[in-house]
Structure formats: C-alpha cells, structure tokens
Amino acid sequence: MQKISIRNLSEHIGEEITLQGWLFNKRSSGKIKFLILRDGTGYLQCVYFKGSVSEEVFELADRIGQESSITVRGKVKVEPRAPGGYELDATVLTVISEAHDYPITPKEHGIEFLMDHRHLWLRSTKQAAIMRIRHRLIKAIRDFFDNNGFTLMDPPILTPAACEGTSTLFETEYFDLGKAYLTQSGQLYAEAGAMALGKVYTFGPTFRAEKSKTRRHLTEFWMVEPEVAFANLNDDMDLAEEFLEYIVQTVLKEREEELKVLERDTTLLQNVKRPLPRITYKEAVEILRKNDIDFQYGNDFGGTDETIISNQFDRPVMVHRYPAEVKAFYMKRDPENEKLALAVDVLAPEGYGEIIGGSQREDDYNTLLKRIEEHNLPREAFEWYLDLRKYGSVPHAGFGLGLERTVGWICGLDHVRETIPFPRMIYRNTP
Amino acid sequence: MQKISIRNLSEHIGEEITLQGWLFNKRSSGKIKFLILRDGTGYLQCVYFKGSVSEEVFELADRIGQESSITVRGKVKVEPRAPGGYELDATVLTVISEAHDYPITPKEHGIEFLMDHRHLWLRSTKQAAIMRIRHRLIKAIRDFFDNNGFTLMDPPILTPAACEGTSTLFETEYFDLGKAYLTQSGQLYAEAGAMALGKVYTFGPTFRAEKSKTRRHLTEFWMVEPEVAFANLNDDMDLAEEFLEYIVQTVLKEREEELKVLERDTTLLQNVKRPLPRITYKEAVEILRKNDIDFQYGNDFGGTDETIISNQFDRPVMVHRYPAEVKAFYMKRDPENEKLALAVDVLAPEGYGEIIGGSQREDDYNTLLKRIEEHNLPREAFEWYLDLRKYGSVPHAGFGLGLERTVGWICGLDHVRETIPFPRMIYRNTP
Numbered sequence: 058m059q060k061i062s063i064r065n066l067s068e069h070i071g072e073e074i075t076l077q078g079w080l081f082n083k084r085s086s087g088k089i090k091f092l093i094l095r096d097g098t099g100y101l102q103c104v105y106f107k108g109s110v111s112e113e114v115f116e117l118a119d120r121i122g123q124e125s126s127i128t129v130r131g132k133v134k135v136e137p138r139a140p141g142g143y144e145l146d147a148t149v150l151t152v153i154s155e156a157h158d159y160p161i162t163p164k165e166h167g168i169e170f171l172m173d174h175r176h177l178w179l180r181s182t183k184q185a186a187i188m189r190i191r192h193r194l195i196k197a198i199r200d201f202f203d204n205n206g207f208t209l210m211d212p213p214i215l216t217p218a219a220c221e222g223t224s225t226l227f228e229t230e231y232f233d234l235g236k237a238y239l240t241q242s243g244q245l246y247a248e249a250g251a252m253a254l255g256k257v258y259t260f261g262p263t264f265r266a267e268k269s270k271t272r273r274h275l276t277e278f279w280m281v282e283p284e285v286a287f288a289n290l291n292d293d294m295d296l297a298e299e300f301l302e303y304i305v306q307t308v309l310k311e312r313e314e315e316l317k318v319l320e321r322d323t324t325l326l327q328n329v330k331r332p333l334p335r336i337t338y339k340e341a342v343e344i345l346r347k348n349d350i351d352f353q354y355g356n357d358f359g360g361t362d363e364t365i366i367s368n369q370f371d372r373p374v375m376v377h378r379y380p381a382e383v384k385a386f387y388m389k390r391d392p393e394n395e396k397l398a399l400a401v402d403v404l405a406p407e408g409y410g411e412i413i414g415g416s417q418r419e420d421d422y423n424t425l426l427k428r429i430e431e432h433n434l435p436r437e438a439f440e441w442y443l444d445l446r447k448y449g450s451v452p453h454a455g456f457g458l459g460l461e462r463t464v465g466w467i468c469g470l471d472h473v474r475e476t477i478p479f480p481r482m483i484y485r486n487t488p
Numbered sequence: 489m490q491k492i493s494i495r496n497l498s499e500h501i502g503e504e505i506t507l508q509g510w511l512f513n514k515r516s517s518g519k520i521k522f523l524i525l526r527d528g529t530g531y532l533q534c535v536y537f538k539g540s541v542s543e544e545v546f547e548l549a550d551r552i553g554q555e556s557s558i559t560v561r562g563k564v565k566v567e568p569r570a571p572g573g574y575e576l577d578a579t580v581l582t583v584i585s586e587a588h589d590y591p592i593t594p595k596e597h598g599i600e601f602l603m604d605h606r607h608l609w610l611r612s613t614k615q616a617a618i619m620r621i622r623h624r625l626i627k628a629i630r631d632f633f634d635n636n637g638f639t640l641m642d643p644p645i646l647t648p649a650a651c652e653g654t655s656t657l658f659e660t661e662y663f664d665l666g667k668a669y670l671t672q673s674g675q676l677y678a679e680a681g682a683m684a685l686g687k688v689y690t691f692g693p694t695f696r697a698e699k700s701k702t703r704r705h706l707t708e709f710w711m712v713e714p715e716v717a718f719a720n721l722n723d724d725m726d727l728a729e730e731f732l733e734y735i736v737q738t739v740l741k742e743r744e745e746e747l748k749v750l751e752r753d754t755t756l757l758q759n760v761k762r763p764l765p766r767i768t769y770k771e772a773v774e775i776l777r778k779n780d781i782d783f784q785y786g787n788d789f790g791g792t793d794e795t796i797i798s799n800q801f802d803r804p805v806m807v808h809r810y811p812a813e814v815k816a817f818y819m820k821r822d823p824e825n826e827k828l829a830l831a832v833d834v835l836a837p838e839g840y841g842e843i844i845g846g847s848q849r850e851d852d853y854n855t856l857l858k859r860i861e862e863h864n865l866p867r868e869a870f871e872w873y874l875d876l877r878k879y880g881s882v883p884h885a886g887f888g889l890g891l892e893r894t895v896g897w898i899c900g901l902d903h904v905r906e907t908i909p910f911p912r913m914i915y916r917n918t919p
Contacts, residue, residue, distance in 0.1 A: 064637070079880045097639075097685040097687065124879045126881060153883075154882065177875060179681065180684040192640040192641075195640060196640075203623075206493070208623050209622075209627075210623075211710065211908065211909060212910065213910040213912055214693050215708055216917070227660045228660060229660045231658075234916075234917055239660070246607075249608075249610060250619075253615075254528040254529075254610075262692065268663070276646070277646055279642060441607045441919035444607060447587070448590050449584075450585040451557045451585065478642060478677065481646050488680075
C-alpha cells in the first residue's frame with residue numbers, strides 16, 4: 058500500500074519519481090514555472106525550465122487553473138528554501154482533470170461563502186491542518202483510555218427520554234413506538250457500562266437543539282465520557298488532569314508542524330501538566346468579586362465569568378463543588394454540605410471556557426428517586442437507571458469532554474465552526 | 489491510576505490485597521464459602537473458611553445476593569483449578585450495597601426479558617466478552633487506518649438530503665431550515681475529504697428507518713468508510729482484503745480469552761488472510777445455478793444467496809462488477825461493459841452475509857449529473873458533490889464496513905442485537 062507521497066520524499070532523494078495530486082498554486086519567473094503540488098500529505102514545489110521540457114508541457118503549466126488534478130514526474134532535490142525542504146526538478150506534466158475558476162482563491166472570502174464551500178475549503182492549508190490536529194486529538198483520547206484499562210461502550214444515539222430536560226432536543230418519529238430523541242450525553246448508559254466493566258468510556262456525536270448562536274456552540278458535536286466504578290470526585294479530578302495532560306502534550310508533540318501552520322503560540326498549552334489548580338465554586342466567586350464583577354452566589358458562570366476565573370491561572374483550572382441547583386439531577390451532594398453538588402468543571406485558558414464537566418454520581422436509590430421526582434422527570438423512563446442503584450450500587454464518577462471546544466482551544470481558533478469537517482449550527486445544515 | 493484489579497493479580501501473588509467488585513456467584517461446601525467476585529476485569533474465587541473468619545463475615549457471605557457490591561481482603565494464591573488461575577484466601581468481607589432478587593439468574597431467560605434488562609445483562613460473562621471484542625475490533629479498525637496514512641473525517645449525522653433514497657430515513661425538524669435527516673452513510677462527505685487529504689476514513693453511527701426485522705438489521709449501527717483518491721476498483725479490493733486480514737487477525741490474537749468464553753470455533757476466522765478470492769457477479773450467479781437456485785440474472789442477492797455463494801470458499805469472498813441497476817447512482821460503470829458497476833461486496837463465511845460494500849466512484853461531471861437526474865435526486869442538494877468533479881476530479885474509490893455485522897461474525901452470534909451495548913430495532917428503543 059505504500060505509494061510515494063510528499064510526506065515520505067526524504068526516502069527518495071535523487072530519484073526520478075511520479076506523483077499525483079492537485080495544483081495548489083503557481084508562479085512564473087521568465088523561463089521557469091513553479092507549480093506547487095499538494096497530494097493530501099504535503100506540498101511540493103515542482104520546477105519546469107523552459108528549455109528542459111517540451112513546449113506543450115510549458116504551455117500546459119501556464120494554462121491549468123488552481124485545483125486542477127495533475128501527474129508530475131521529475132527528480133527529487135533537497136532545497137532548503139522550498140516549502141517542505143524538497144523540490145522536484147520536473148520534466149513531465151499531465152492533466153487528469155483541468156479546473157478553472159476555483160471559487161476559493163488566495164484572496165479573502167467572507168465566512169458564509171467559505172462555509173457554503175466547506176467541501177472545497179477543507180483543501181486549504183489551514184483547514185487541512187485543523188483536521189489533522191482533530192484526528193490526532195481523537196487518537197490521543199482513545200489511546201489514553203485504551204491504555205488505562207477502559208472499555209469503549211458506544212451509547213445509543215436514539216434515546217427514549219431526555220437526560221437533562223426536553224427543551225433542547227431533536228426529535229424523530231420512531232416507528233410505532235412514538236418519539237425518539239437524539240442523545241445529549243451518553244453518560245447514563247456509561248454508568249450501566251461501568252457497573253458491568255468497571256471503567257468505560259463513550260465517544261460519539263451528541264446533539265443540542267439549542268438556539269444559541271455563539272462561537273462556542275454547535276448543534277452537533279462529539280463528546281468523550283469516561284465513567285469509573287469505585288471512584289469519588291477526587292479520583293475524577295485526578296483522572297481529568299492526567300487525561301488533559303496526556304492529550305494536549307501528545308498533540309503538541311505529534312502535530313507541531315500543523316500548529317505552526319496555524320501560527321499557534323503554544324506557550325500556555327505547554328503548561329498543561331499536572332497538578333492543575335483546584336478551587337471551589339466559592340473561591341471562584343471570590344475571584345470574580347475581586348475583579349469587580351457583581352456576581353450573585355448561586356448562579357452559574359457565564360462565558361465572561363469563566364474567562365476572568367481562568368485568567369488567574371497559567372493552565373486549566375478545576376472548579377468544584379457547585380451549588381446543586383445549577384447542576385444536573387444525577388450528581389451526588391457533598392456530605393459536608395448538602396447544598397453543594399460533587400461536581401467539577403475544567404475551564405481552559407485564553408477564554409475557551411468549560412471543556413470538561415464532571416461529577417460523582419448519586420449512588421443511593423432513594424435519594425436519586427427523590428431527585429428525579431424533584432426535577433419532574435418521568436420515573437418510568439429512569440427505572441433502568443434506578444436499577445443501577447438497586448443491584449450492587451457503588452460510588453462512581455465520570456466526566457465529559459467536548460471535542461470541538463478542545464480542538465478550538467488547541468488550535469487557537471475564534472469559532473468552533475472550523476473544528477469539525479461539516480459543522481451544524483442553528484442557521485446551517487449544509488453542505 | 490493503576491489499582492489492583494483481577495486482571496493484574498499475577499503481580500501480587502502471595503500478597504495481602506483488597507479488591508472491590510460485585511458478587512457474581514457463590515457456592516457453599518460445609519465449612520467453606522466460595523464467593524466469585526467480578527470487578528469488570530475478570531473473575532476471582534474468594535474462599536472463606538468458617539474457623540478463620542468471624543461469625544459475622546461467614547453469615548454475611550451466606551446472606552448477600554448476586555450482584556451485591558462488596559469489598560474483599562485476603563491473600564492471593566495460585567490455584568490452577570480456579571477460574572483465572574488464582575484464588576483469594578479471604579479474611580475480610582464488607583458490603584457496599586446489598587442486592588437481592590437480581591433479575592438475571594443463571595437460569596434461562598427469554599430474549600425480550602434480557603433485552604428489557606440490557607443495562608444489567610451487560611454484566612454477564614458472555615455479553616461483557618462481546619463488548620470487549622467489539623472494543624478491540626474498533627481499535628484495530630482505527631489503528632489500521634491511522635497507521636496507513638488515512639486522516640479521520642467525522643461526517644455530519646444531520647444531513648439535508650438522502651444519500652440513497654428517502655423511504656428509510658429518520659427525519660427531524662431543524663430550526664427554520666425545514667427537515668434534516670439522520671445520515672445513512674458518510675461516504676459523500678468522505679469523498680470531499682479524500683480530495684482534500686488524499687486518504688480519509690469516516691467512522692460513526694448511521695441510521696436506517698427500515699422496517700426489516702431480521703437477525704442482520706439494526707436501525708442504528710456503526711459504519712467505517714475509507715475513501716482513497718487516485719484509486720480504482722482493484723486498489724479498493726486490495727485495501728479491503730488487507731484491512732480485513734488485519735482487523736480479524738488482530739482480534740483473534742488480542743481477544744483469545746473472550747472468544748473462548750463465547751465458545752467460538754475460530755477455524756474459519758484463522759483463514760481470513762490475503763489473497764481473498766475475487767469473483768464477478770456473473771460467476772456468482774453461475775454458482776447459484778449450479779446449486780439449483782433459480783436465480784434471475786440482474787437481481788440483487790438475498791441472504792440465502794449470499795450464504796450459498798460464500799459457502800463455496802474457505803474465507804470471505806469478494807464479488808465484483810454488479811449490474812448497475814442494483815447499485816447506487818454514484819458508482820462508476822465498467823468501461824468494458826457499461827451495464828456493470830465497478831462495485832464490490834465482500835461476503836463473510838458461515839452465513840454472515842455482506843460485511844463490506846464498496847466501489848469506484850463516478851468521477852466524470854456530466855455522467856454523474858446524468859445519474860442524479862436518472863435517479864430523480866434533487867440536483868440542488870448534490871451541487872456540492874458535483875463540485876468535486878468540477879474542480880480537480882480524480883479516480884477514487886472506497887468502501888463501507890458494517891461494524892455490528894462484523895462483530896456478530898467474529899463472535900459467531902445468531903443476531904446482531906448482542907453486538908452493540910444498547911441495540912435499536914424496529915420494535916425497541918429502550919432502555
């Protein structure tokens with residue numbers, strides 16, 4: 058399967074080779090044509106000298122437009138001044154499919170235009186770099202759990218009931234069974250998995266039919282959710298910081314080149330190492346007040362609040378023990394203060410906000426039943442979930458990490474819409 | 489993070505250790521109680537001698553029911569006769585949560601009862617083994633592509649149009665943009681990815697609102713779909729056989745123990761090695777006729793047909809060049825016979841049917857446009873897909889492998905419903 062590609066040119070120095078790809082860019086300098094070839098693995102400058110190649114080839118090099126698919130042949134030369142460090146002393150040029158008037162030119166385009174042409178925009182250097190970083194991050198996430206004894210448990214996408222309220226759910230008719238809803242989280246199912254296999258994780262698409270039009274919101278996004286039996290909130294925070302260090306440091310190491318393409322200043326990312334600071338919700342509120350924010354104790358933090366809090370630290374900060382009212386029904390209360398949930402949010406630096414939300418789960422049958430009733434959730438839909446507290450309940454905890462927000466943070470992007478191949482937002486479900 | 493678990497007991501022989509888990513089973517022999525502990529990583533026989541432990545512990549061991557969560561303490565002993573090869577000479581037993589009347593007992597239960605209790609059924613030895621095999625298969629699939637230069641491109645789940653007709657789609661309201669549909673395949677998006685990154689794969693949940701109630705159908709299932717630029721049907725078949733060999737041999741090697749739990753005869757699986765036989769559709773029809781099947785040339789194969797064809801071979805068989813009418817609009821026709829599509833299906837042995845479907849894609853703009861019109865598909869929805877043929881079109885090919893059918897085949901299961909944690913079928917979307 059190993060074909061010659063631009064990425065492995067170093068193995069072919071001095072050789073006469075053939076490459077296939079697309080014309081990324083070109084320029085001319087009198088009797089020389091420089092064609093930049095991209096093949097999906099990298100970029101290569103192919104040099105055609107007027108006297109050395111036929112008239113037809115030289116004219117063809119002049120005529121073909123950006124993104125034409127081409128075959129080139131020539132000798133690989135080391136050329137430190139060329140992008141990538143190599144150059145092709147080219148002799149042959151044939152066209153597979155000639156393109157003209159490619160819509161995305163090196164000039165500036167508006168974001169809606171680029172989003173309408175997302176299927177082509179992905180070919181740009183920056184978008185391709187983001188996709189390669191996204192892929193490597195996903196691999197790091199999976200490797201971390203696979204290498205630490207977790208079993209993957211894919212949760213269902215079509216679910217009979219809402220995990221956290223019904224107002225932000227996509228719904229569909231499900232044969233004769235009435236409505237089904239697109240999942241917002243695999244967590245409840247992961248809990249069943251943890252009781253079976255000890256340590257599990259889910260990793261799949263989740264959905265929010267939320268009318269939020271911010272730079273942090275997608276209607277469809279991927280979430281990874283580990284769940285661990287015999288774990289408390291402290292264990293959960295230990296796991297979260299070990300996990301974050303591993304995935305961020307791995308991507309920094311393995312995608313250095315792509316981060317350079319994005320001109321990402323990685324100084325703060327280099328700091329993502331254990332231990333991460335841990336502060337209580339109460340301490341976070343004090344930080345806000347010291348920064349002249351008139352924050353009401355008991356409220357949830359907004360985006361601006363999160364930025365102010367995280368700006369106090371040189372790495373992600375864990376905020377734990379939130380007022381139970383702003384957190385989900387399934388979270389266990391702090392035995393030392395029943396008004397607090399044993400919850401933790403991890404806030405990323407540089408204004409990227411919450412990237413992890415986790416908690417120890419309520420493991421007492423009667424308390425959980427009471428919470429379900431207090432939240433007016435349909436008991437019948439949660440009978441199976443209550444069963445987990447009826448048969449061999451154990452302390453357990455887990456968290457969810459939003460993939461796209463994490464990609465946005467690592468890449469230093471202004472908006473999550475560039476972190477996923479084909480983003481879905483309130484005003485967009487195409488292409 | 490490394491806690492002592494049953495899986496790593498070999499590192500603790502002779503040591504006094506503490507383990508937490510669930511009571512899987514127990515038996516009594518006069519003055520000895522044998523408690524089988526499961527902790528998600530394995531099973532351990534804990535032996536309590538009447539004289540050596542307190543009366544309370546001995547009574548507790550007698551009283552607690554299946555799936556009670558417990559803590560045990562004792563010394564690890566090598567015991568070749570015990571399941572797993574070790575035994576705990578136990579002295580301490582404490583209960584975390586006492587369970588009684590656990591619904592799933594060692595006796596036989598009907599399938600609907602087990603499916604209603606899927607959240608508990610996953611704790612059984614067989615179901616846990618299937619989940620561990622599923623996980624390892626997923627990892628093998630991802631490793632194969634990650635190690636061969638492919639970039640992962642997660643396709644959208646909510647799509648504006650149907651890939652292969654609208655009759656079997658789940659639909660949902662999408663804000664003010666009208667209807668959106670749950671994806672049936674990421675392929676069209678993977679094609680855009682291949683033009684950007686050369687070799688890509690998608691791997692995510694796909695949906696069919698099909699009223700099929702067979703042992704091979706789920707309404708929600710995972711599919712992996714590689715797509716390669718500059719590849720033809722032969723390259724596609726080369727890739728498929730290399731891929732199948734890798735994933736099957738890896739799972740056989742890495743999940744030997746779990747396959748033994750399932751009592752899987754792996755003889756035929758051991759054969760999944762290159763080269764796989766390649767026959768044309770026409771040759772497959774001849775096989776059916778030789779086996780006294782009155783098969784009409786031009787039809788698609790049914791489940792029984794697939795079984796008869798695959799039974800002629802000692803490993804999966806690739807059937808290629810189908811009549812274009814039974815295949816999708818985007819498949820390229822055979823230049824040597826325009827009535828044939830450059831398609832390939834891979835049929836698994838032992839009656840497991842089609843596990844891979846692939847093809848070379850139509851790469852000519854005008855021909856693809858004609859096909860879209862012939863199939864009465866809305867041109868507007870496919871403009872972006874046509875763009876891939878307008879700007880630098882290249883020969884390209886790919887395939888899709890259904891994860892659950894592959895898990896079913898490797899595990900030797902009668903029905904795909906056991907291959908996914910929480911199966912969705914026409915009559916079931918719970919728990």
